[in-house]
Amino acid sequence: MRWFRQLVRRWTGARPGAQTPPQPLDDIELHDRVAELLVRELGSAEHATTTPSPVSPARIASWMSDNQFSYFIDNDGDLGGLWRGRLFYFFLFGQQAEILQVRGQWHRELAIERLEEVLDLCNEWNAERIWPKAYVRVRDNGRVHVVAEVATDLEHGATDAQLSQILFCGLSTGSMLFDALDERYPDPAGAAP
Known part of the structure; x- marks a missing residue:
């Protein structure tokens, strides 16, 4: 709570140990001081250059x-692609196709x-x-198949930058999981005889 008292003092101009209490601020002056403090502490907000779609x-x-990634449309009409030699699919679910799912599958079983x-590794x-x-x-x-999945609700759409970040997140984190699997279960054919 000490940090809160210090923050209030900064907003109102009160000094520790001051004898006379500061004069109350009107709403506009208080708003301006809070906005100034937020800009100083957090930086100013940038206006969006595009709107979500x-x-x-x-x-x-x-x-x-x-x-410059390779992609394809399969027989079911699903969009898929290869990322670092691994297969990923990009699905849209929901009543308005508002849930984007990036789903990858490990290249081995x-x-x-x-x-x-x-199961322990996944947990x-x-x-x-x-x-x-x-x-x-x-x-x-009877073969075990490992899947990586990142799903995001985009009910209000996404800007190009947001979409790019989500897609890179799904691809890169899925690849991290698959790298961990490769390390845990090395491909015997990858080693020299």
Whole structure:
């Protein structure tokens, strides 16, 4: 609470140990002093140069092209692409397609006997990090498939800069998870015989 008293003194002009209480400020002067303090402490806010607009597969594909990433549209009409040799998909869910999901899948699968240790790895990852959400799927053939997912509600749309940040977040954090898996489970074919 000491910091709060110091902040109030700075707003009102009161000095520690002062004998006469400061005169109360009118609303306009108090507002101006608070605004000045916020600018000094936090910096001034920059005005947005663009307004948010709905996210669409076309905007995501345009972002992929602008950043020179390869992408494709699969048979189901889903947009996918490769990032550092790993497969990622970009989905839009919700009634107005307002939830953007970047979902990556590790390029290898594990034996069902490793399910418990992979679940532990995913739970550890999720407990220590915000992104991506890590989980496993067991395929019909009994192989364990690891998935990374970043989902964001964009009900009010996104600017190009916001969309870029979300897409890079999904791709880079998913790659971090897959790097951790590669380290934990090295590819035996990658080593010399």
